Amino acid sequence: MTGTSFVSRLQQKFGDQITGSNLEAVDPWIEVAPESIAEVCQFLRDDEELAFDLLNCITAVDYFIADPKKAAKAGWEPHIDVVYHMSSVSKKHSLVVKVRLPRWKDGVEGQLPEVPTVSQVWRTADWHEREVFDLSGVCFTGHPDLRRILCPEDWVGYPLRKDYEMPLEYHGIRGR
Numbered sequence: 568m569t570g571t572s573f574v575s576r577l578q579q580k581f582g583d584q585i586t587g588s589n590l591e592a593v594d595p596w597i598e599v600a601p602e603s604i605a606e607v608c609q610f611l612r613d614d615e616e617l618a619f620d621l622l623n624c625i626t627a628v629d630y631f632i633a634d635p636k637k638a639a640k641a642g643w644e645p646h647i648d649v650v651y652h653m654s655s656v657s658k659k660h661s662l663v664v665k666v667r668l669p670r671w672k673d674g675v676e677g678q679l680p681e682v683p684t685v686s687q688v689w690r691t692a693d694w695h696e697r698e699v700f701d702l703s704g705v706c707f708t709g710h711p712d713l714r715r716i717l718c719p720e721d722w723v724g725y726p727l728r729k730d731y732e733m734p735l736e737y738h739g740i741r742g743r
Contacts, residue, residue: 573617581607586667594652596663604651604666605683605709611653611662612688619662622685623652625695627703631670631729645670649682649705653689668705670728684710702727 574597578585584607587598599607611619631645632638638645647668654661668680679700684707686692696707697716704725707713715722724731736742 577607577610580610587665592663594661594663596650596665598665598667601666601668601682604649604664605685605688607664608651608653608685608688611664616658618655618658619653621654621656622689622691622695623654623661625652625685625692625699626650627699627705627727629670629703629727629729633730647680647703647705649699651685672706679704679706681706681708683708684713686710701725704728 574585574588574590577597581599581603584600584603585597586600589596608619611617626649628648628650630641630643630648632641647670649666649668651664651666652661653664666682668682670680672678672680682705684692684696686696686707687709693711694716696710697713699705700707700710700713701715701717702725714720718726719737722737723734726733733742
């Protein structure tokens, strides 16, 4: 299946829920509307021609520039991309699926952006989503056990956010 027919097939099935693509990139990718990620992933896994049976990883990228002058020249609004890398072992192909989220839910600082979990599609997503939650502050709705996995439960903030400020101390222990 060629890249363009693949995207056409997804657009035919999911319509405007497929919001973009770049199949010429080093890692070809498609962008999916957040509310449809679980349904699209289920299709990518279960379709016999596609068979994306392995979720390699989930990451998040914080598109934020603190300097207002540089931010004005960026050409995009601050946001977070949740990025899913998947492979088909039997078909020997791979794909990147992206979901674009606001940095904060409803534009309210401190309100974590939300995207549905894909842990029911691939069990390995359980830990990957917990890591993204812990380090980048993305809430995966419907996740069976969404809690911190690397930072202590009482840690404040999300270390991979570009506006994160490392605390000077934690429970009386100086860190710098």
